[in-house]
Amino acid sequence: MPAGVDRTAGARRAAALLADHPRVLHAQVDVEAGDAGRGRLVARLTPRPVSTGGAERVAHLQSMYELLYSKTDAPADPAFDVLGWVSSYDGAQMDPAALHEWVDLTVASVLASRPARVIELGCGTGLLMSRIAPHCERYWATDFSVAALRRARRAVPEVAVARRVRLLQRHADDLTGLPGDVDGVVINSVVQYFPDLDYLRRVLSGAVHAVRPGGTVWVGDVRSLPLHEVFHASVVTATSPDAEPAARAAAVLRRLAFDQELVIDPAFFTGLVEELPGVAGVEVRPKPAVHRNELSMFRYDVLLHVGERAAVVDVPWEDADAYATPGALRDRLATDRPDILAVTGIPDALVAPAVSDWEAIRRGTPTRPWCTGPAPEDATAHRLTRLADGLPYRLRLGLTAGRTDGAFDAVWVRQPGPVLWSIAVPTGPARGPLSNRMPPGPPSSDELAAYLRPWLAPDLIPNAFIWQVAPG
Numbered sequence: 001m002p003a004g005v006d007r008t009a010g011a012r013r014a015a016a017l018l019a020d021h022p023r024v025l026h027a028q029v030d031v032e033a034g035d036a037g038r039g040r041l042v043a044r045l046t047p048r049p050v051s052t053g054g055a056e057r058v059a060h061l062q063s064m065y066e067l068l069y070s071k072t073d074a075p076a077d078p079a080f081d082v083l084g085w086v087s088s089y090d091g092a093q094m095d096p097a098a099l100h101e102w103v104d105l106t107v108a109s110v111l112a113s114r115p116a117r118v119i120e121l122g123c124g125t126g127l128l129m130s131r132i133a134p135h136c137e138r139y140w141a142t143d144f145s146v147a148a149l150r151r152a153r154r155a156v157p158e159v160a161v162a163r164r165v166r167l168l169q170r171h172a173d174d175l176t177g178l179p180g181d182v183d184g185v186v187i188n189s190v191v192q193y194f195p196d197l198d199y200l201r202r203v204l205s206g207a208v209h210a211v212r213p214g215g216t217v218w219v220g221d222v223r224s225l226p227l228h229e230v231f232h233a234s235v236v237t238a239t240s241p242d243a244e245p246a247a248r249a250a251a252v253l254r255r256l257a258f259d260q261e262l263v264i265d266p267a268f269f270t271g272l273v274e275e276l277p278g279v280a281g282v283e284v285r286p287k288p289a290v291h292r293n294e295l296s297m298f299r300y301d302v303l304l305h306v307g308e309r310a311a312v313v314d315v316p317w318e319d320a321d322a323y324a325t326p327g328a329l330r331d332r333l334a335t336d337r338p339d340i341l342a343v344t345g346i347p348d349a350l351v352a353p354a355v356s357d358w359e360a361i362r363r364g365t366p367t368r369p370w371c372t373g374p375a376p377e378d379a380t381a382h383r384l385t386r387l388a389d390g391l392p393y394r395l396r397l398g399l400t401a402g403r404t405d406g407a408f409d410a411v412w413v414r415q416p417g418p419v420l421w422s423i424a425v426p427t428g429p430a431r432g433p434l435s436n437r438m439p440p441g442p443p444s445s446d447e448l449a450a451y452l453r454p455w456l457a458p459d460l461i462p463n464a465f466i467w468q469v470a471p472g
């Protein structure tokens, strides 16, 4: 048999073996012109989509929440039913004062646009609903837990408010029976329980479709991927303050590996302007809290503005290094009265001690536990929101893209000025994965060669493996 025929048969055999690989949907191996008249074998592969175990995870969490919310202990105040809000630092109930502040800030942010018709996905015990629904004409609240909905019903005892509220058992990606023209969809402290970004995309796509142009999808309390390591380091330091830095670093890696929740880079949300039809603009905001806790330091809020893509307004951005203190920023506004003052990279004093603690652990130098308690009267999101009090400015506050220390972007616009969210913010360097739960990538060429080796002669192992989206 001529060598060429032999090689063609070998290529067919390699393709059949590759098609049996669990990560391969379709395989083709071609003999292409190669050195010294010998054909080069080139494998072209289409990946088989992989599941991240999403359905099992959602089912597991649903039964976990059902169990949690079925606890009979009735809260003293049904409108402040904080069952399940426990601190990662000591496993105890979170400080009620900090939780009250967090709820109030969230509610104020949602009500700022005066929505009349609202859908809430994952409403839990009705912490937000009981405060937002009284200001609305209609409020649809869903949760996958029946026990949650029972508790949420108790959170709105006033008949007049209860009449405006409709509670429905639904998974977050199921909007059947819900209206398609509301002013806002609220998804607060829920997305960390989604199995992966694909599930989140599905939920957000449904939410954007349910909102009329000009309305908002409000995604709150998102766990921050840029601060993921700092968060776990802060827990390790708080729980094992006497451990050596190396032991603490190892504990941080263990905690990162075992963290089952979805932790997301803000770049995922800013990218939705390009990815999700109907998203006109995106804002990523820190919570302007006074209390220093895991919610105020390591989580952020997102607003998806729904409608036609707006023209982006470019403004000149200055570096925060040009200003020694937040007071210097106020002086500039009060004295120079610029139309726009846009400053990027303002360090966050709230999270700064935790950031330097993690840096010290990585350097292997001993550290002291970072302090909890009230934040210093320094550059915090709260301080920045008050900086221009009494001056004719509106503020857009965001997180600086690409930074792993929680730094802020702030742009003060002299009234009336452009729509705040249409202002272009600096884009950071690309940072790699957008979440901590990415499906595994396709196997490498070395792994595929090793897979074929027991079955094929060495010269029939393809010289190149090329991944393509669809069979060529």
Ligand SMILES: C[S@@+](CC[C@H](N)C(=O)[O-])C[C@H]1O[C@@H](n2cnc3c(N)ncnc32)[C@H](O)[C@@H]1O
Binding pocket: 058, 061, 065, 121, 122, 123, 124, 125, 126, 127, 128, 142, 143, 144, 145, 148, 170, 171, 172, 173, 187, 188, 189, 190, 193, 194
């Ligand atoms: C931490 S609680 C937040 C409750 C409420 N949004 C708030 O801010 O107070 C999370 C809620 O999301 C619900 N949840 C989690 N994953 C969900 C999913 N895939 N579909 C529907 N509800 C979900 C849980 O049952 C729980 O009530």
